[in-house]
Every structure is written in C-alpha cells, then in structure tokens.
Amino acid sequence: MSSSDKKTIYILDRYTNKNYGLEVPSDEEFLLGEKIIFEQVGGDGKKTQSIGTYIGDKYNDIERTCTYVDRMTDQEIEQFEDMQKKAKGHFPLFKKMFKTAFPTAIPVTARYHMFARQWYFYFYSEQRFNFVEFIREFRQALGGQFFLFQVGARDMVKMSPGTDHIIGCNGRNLCCKSNRPLPSIDVEDLLVQHLDGRDIERLKGRCGKLKCSLIYEVETYVTESQNFPSKGSTIDIKDCAQCGMVTNFNIMTNKIDVQLEDGIRIQIDLSEVKKIHEMRKGRVHDDHERELVAAAKDAVG
Template identity: 25%
Template sequence: MPVYKVPCRFGKIFEVGEFFTDIPNIKRDTLLVVRTENGMQLATALKPPTLAEGIEQLPDSPKVLRIATVDDKERQKELETVREKEAMAYCKEQIKNLNLTMRLLDVEYLFGGEKILFYYVAPERVDFRELVRILAHKYHTRIEMRQLGVRDAARLVLDFSHCGEELCCRRFLKEFKPVSVRTARLQKTTLDPSKISGACGRLMCCLLYEDFLYAELKKNIPEREEKVRTERGEAVVIGYNIIEQTVTVQYEGGERETLPASQIVRIAPLQPEKEEELRFD
C-alpha cells in the first residue's frame, strides 16, 4: 500500500508539520486526528497528500490516524470550552498563591489526554516545580510548562496585524527567521517602530519576503556620498530610489539632478557601512 505525506497545522501555537498517511483523498482544510511527538492531536490539512518517496511502510509517528469524526469534533470542543478554561483558572490561582513571576497565556489539553500544556511568558527563569506537582496531582496526567518568546506569544493570543490581514505566523509561517535592521533600512525611508514593527513588537517578518529583490535591485545603486560621473560631469550621490532605479546627485555648484541609475558611472564605489545587525529570534 502506498504511503503519502500531508502537511498539517496543529496545536495552539499553530505548528506546521508533515504527517504520513495511507489515506490518499484528504482535501485541504480537512480536520484530522494525528499522532505527534506529544500525543494525539487534531490537525488541519494544508493541502492534499503527496506520495512519500522512499517510504514503504507507514511509520507510527508522525501519522494521520483518521479523518476527524463528529464525535472527535465534539470532544475537542468540550476540551476547549470547558476543561481548558477550568485548568486556566486553576493554574492562575496557583501561580498567585505561589507568588511566581510569570503570566499564563493559554492552556492546551492534548486530544488523547497524554498531557496538558500550559503556555506562559516570564521576564526570567521560573522555578515552577511546585506548581507542576500541584497541577499533576489535580489532573492526574503529564504537565508541561512551555515558556514562549514574544513572537510565539503574539501568535497564540493575537489575530490580525495592522495591515488588516491575519498574522502571517498564524496563517502560514512554519518558523521564525531573524529579521535585521539592515533589511528594514534597505526597504524603508524611516525606522519609525510603528511602521516596521509587527504585533509582537519585533521587526515584521514580512520584511523578509522582498528582501532578496531589494538586495538585487540595490546592486545597481551607488551609496550615498559616493562620487559618480554623469553626462554633466562629476557629482556626489545624495539619495536614491531602489524601486524606480533612480539616483539623485548634487554637483559642485549645489545643483541637484535625479537620473536613471543606468546613466550613472561609479568612479570609486563605496562599500556599504558595516552596522550591527540587531536580530530578533
């Protein structure tokens, strides 16, 4: 029997992974019961399955167990609307009693009951061993306290970005890649945090989407303060527009002119200034 693989999104923080299956006719957005490294969870198919080359036998994990039934959906609804809310309230009460410096964001009951995940943020390392003991005694299952960074926290509790679209990290991003100030400077005329920061407060992930294009277009553009030659003589670059591929120069007499980059001859190309790349992982 052929083995297929299907990409799915699962869990409270919208993780993405590929699951093996022997069901060839799974459609996009189909709700599935899958086995992850944590246990049984519900997952949403992101696209139809494709043949898993080189795999002859269906692995035990990660694996699609079945297409979710009506009973599966009802159980998941009960977990989310009743049990998780109760666990959230109880855990917050215990955090307050133990005087722990942490903020609980959400709770996730695994569909198969193998464990309960408690997502939190904290400014520093937290000794939550006593809290885990109390929770394990209360719920009689494995307890995992998962500390989140600001990006994962935003993906968990927020929904839309200031562009009006659903957060990229919730909708399709598989992983967070570092975004540098260099990328922002290359694409923006301003470093106003309100214009280049995402919902998490970090530099927007979408700055990377066109970074390659901007880098390629910038190769034809001289640096500011670089000496160049035009049909009118030598001048100094005082500005440029990467998208329009134009360069603004100033001549010795103070006169300024904007020209296509193709009409500029670089006399002594300058290297871009080295700067510390502030990365947000």
C-alpha cells in the same frame, strides 16, 4: 503501499505549534483545519501520538516529518472539543496563581492533551524560572497532572484567545494567527529596502518581532537594486565636474541621493549617472543604519 500511492500533506501540532509533513494515501482528501492523529518518535525512542491541524499540501520547506495514523472521528472531535473547554475553565486559576508566583510572565492559554492525558498550560517570558514550589502548589489546587509550556513571542500571539479577532496592518487576521509556517525576517531584509531611517518600533508586529509583511517586497528590491550604484560607491555625473558618493537611492522614483566632493548633497535621476567606480573599501554604516542594525537584531530575537 508504494510511494506512487502516497502524497505529502502538512499539519500544525496542536500542542507544540510545530509544523510537520506526513505521507498519506493519495486518494485521501482533507479539509483545511481538519484534525488529524499522527505519531512521532521521541528522543528516547518512544512513539507518541498527538493531534495536528491540516494546513495544506504546498509547504515543501517544512522539514520535520511524522507518521499518519488516522483522521479524527466525529465522536473523537466531540470529546476533544469538550476537553478543550474544560482546559479553558482551568485557565483562570492557573493565570492567577502563575502571575502571583512569576509577575513578569504572561499566561497565554490552556489545552488538554488527549493522548498524554494531562493539562497543558502555556506562558510567555524572556526569563527562566524555578517551578518546583509552583508545581507543588498548583498540582494540589488543580487536582491532576499538568505540563508547563514556555512559548515564544509569535506563539504567544497565535495561541492567545484574546487575539482571535484582531485585524493586522494588511486588513486581515494577524500573521501570527496563521497555521502556516511564518517567514524569517533578517536585518538584511530591512537594509535592502532602505528602512534604515525608520522608527524600528513601527516595523514591529503585535508579537514584538519584525512584521512578516516586510518579507513580501524583498525580492523586488533586490532585483531592482541591481540597476543602481551601491550605497557608498563613487559615481561620475553627467554635466557635473565633481564626483559624488551614493548615500541612498529609491527604486520607486529612480532617484539617487549623492554627496559631492565639496560636501553638498544633491538628488539626481538614475539616467544621469555617467560612470560607477568601485565602492570604497572599509566603509562603515552611517549612524541611522548602525542604529537600525542594533535594534533590528533585538526585534529578530
């Protein structure tokens, strides 16, 4: 089959929560959420099969790739769903024993891997544990093979059944519940939006990380900010004998906060700027900005 007879689609691995791109015949059509069998080569060179959920064909930034095998048949889907119900039936036992052994950890959910033929139990923790004793005891209680999977904060929210019906700040389902790749929020994305005076806790989502919605207006802020003098730069002001240092500005109101040479703080309109001088070299962040940087780095994780 030539490359012209193929197209690239994207999936979410049901067991690792990683996104993959894979080539399929161009005449194949998939429904969002449809289950797809795919194959990948591990670090040991062995080929393994797994199940992915179709998320669309517009995610060109996904670099991981795998090989398309087939779409799941109705019979395979029925078997798959039945085994997932059994996995959830084992979860209360896992949760009880895991919390007893590791009180600071958060058990998340359980799934059954049809090709690995074992139970997957997921948990969240910032710590590392010694599982030797727990594995021995839980294997005996479960009566079968299982795999422990430690997930991050976002995956904890994505995979937890308890968050399925929670509405986010945008009036829709939580971003973490989406099958699509989630944006990465950097400290600079906060600073460019002048959020340095905000309570960092109000900027965090359900997962404890910075809200995905903080990325939506960054491009607008970056573009509009080019029309303003930079924070820390010195400006000449119309009808004012003193120079002033820019401490902040608001792209929505076109207002600039300025500290004059005598220490007085005023607010002027962008049109009142007469001349912009170079930013003072070696300027350090003010207290609010310094606190934001430290807290945001923790939130970014």
